[in-house]
Amino acid sequence: xxxxxxxxxxxxxxxxxxxxAVLGGGLVGSAARSSALLFADSAGSxxxxxxxxxxxxxxxxxxxxxxxxxxxxxxTWSLHFWAIGVFGSFTTFSAFSLEVFHLVDAGxxxxxxxxxxxxxxxxxxxxxxxxxxxxxxx
Amino acid sequence: MTVVIAVAAGSVGAxxxxxxTGAIQSATRSAMPVGTAVVNIVGALLLGVTIGGxxxxxxxxxxxxxxxxxxxxxxxxxxxxxxxxxxxxxTYRAIINLVVMPxxxxxxxxxxxxxxx
Numbered sequence: 496x497x498x499x500x501x502x503x504x505x506x507x508x509x510x511x512x513x514x515x516a517v518l519g520g521g522l523v524g525s526a527a528r529s530s531a532l533l534f535a536d537s538a539g540s541x542x543x544x545x546x547x548x549x550x551x552x553x554x555x556x557x558x559x560x561x562x563x564x565x566x567x568x569x570x571t572w573s574l575h576f577w578a579i580g581v582f583g584s585f586t587t588f589s590a591f592s593l594e595v596f597h598l599v600d601a602g603x604x605x606x607x608x609x610x611x612x613x614x615x616x617x618x619x620x621x622x623x624x625x626x627x628x629x630x631x632x633x
Numbered sequence: 634m635t636v637v638i639a640v641a642a643g644s645v646g647a648x649x650x651x652x653x654t655g656a657i658q659s660a661t662r663s664a665m666p667v668g669t670a671v672v673n674i675v676g677a678l679l680l681g682v683t684i685g686g687x688x689x690x691x692x693x694x695x696x697x698x699x700x701x702x703x704x705x706x707x708x709x710x711x712x713x714x715x716x717x718x719x720x721x722x723x724t725y726r727a728i729i730n731l732v733v734m735p736x737x738x739x740x741x742x743x744x745x746x747x748x749x750x
Contacts (some may be wrong), residue, residue: 514648517749521647525640525703533636553708561712579709584647586707588665592677592738593684596746611739615731615733619719 513575520580524553528585542606543594546587549612553586553619562629635692639699646703665726666713669706670734677738681745709743710734 518594535545560577591614598607636645654668664715680701718724720733723731 510670514651517648517651518644521644521703522640524647525643525699528643528702529636531638531641547637550707551685554711557708558715580647580652581707583650583706584643584703584707588673588705588710588734588738589676589701589706589742590705591707592735592742593680593746595735595739596681600743611735614707614737618707619715619731621710622708622715623720626712632721 499550501573514570516572516575517580518578521584522580524581524584527581528587530627541598541601541603543590543598547610548616550586550591550614551621553582554633555625556585557582558622558625559629562626566630619627636665638692639695639702642696642699643703646700646705647698650704650706651740652717662681665717665730666710669709673705673710673734674737674741676701678741678745681747682749683745685750696702704712 531549532545532590535548545563557578560582595607595611599612650672652673656668657671658666658668679700683694683697683701687697710730714727717727717730719727
């Protein structure tokens with residue numbers, strides 16, 4: 496059955512393309528986050544505003560992308576590149592965790608609390624709004 | 634140059650996250666997004682060890698920090714939490730996913746930093 500075989504070869508190519516799409520997207524997402532950290536002026540402030548901004552923006556964009564994706568035909572390559580690669584690596588959980596500890600360690604537990612609240616409540620709100628816009632906007 | 638290395642390491646971190654999340658999720662077959670949780674909590678611990686124990690001027694420190702930046706993810710955590718049910722009324726699972734991850738992430742980042750330091 497040559498037809499079945501051709502499908503399985505195509506599936507195999509797609510399987511190998513997924514890691515490459517994630518690598519490529521990860522490169523874009525990491526570069527964007529590094530640029531934000533390098534160029535945003537956070538001097539003189541101990542509040543990690545850049546990480547917060549990056550994490551909220553990324554949560555909004557990922558939800559927007561995934562909601563729009565459900566309305567149109569798009570490839571799994573696109574999902575791997577954008578969702579897992581770009582938006583996944585643009586945001587970061589490890590830096591968030593360490594920054595919370597550093598704030599507590601520096602004697603600013605209240606600021607740490609604000610940071611956690613802003614990140615979690617803000618992140619949820621960003622994801623809900625992103626999803627809603629993605630489902631409704633043209 | 635060091636920034637280029639950190640960005641490239643972040644790309645490899647994204648691939649490691651993709652592979653680890655898939656393996657953990659299919660091994661546990663949980664209704665909860667445990668793949669993302671494990672990756673994020675382990676990544677937070679390792680970043681604590683890296684920043685606490687290594688010389689910040691060394692390239693390897695930047696490469697590891699870059700790797701862990703791409704390995705862990707905040708956006709997926711948020712979207713998965715919304716997927717567990719947030720509006721109109723938060724579900725039990727969503728609240729667990731929202732609260733347990735930062736609690737463990739911060740605790741292990743602190744532990745890693747203090748031990749390595």
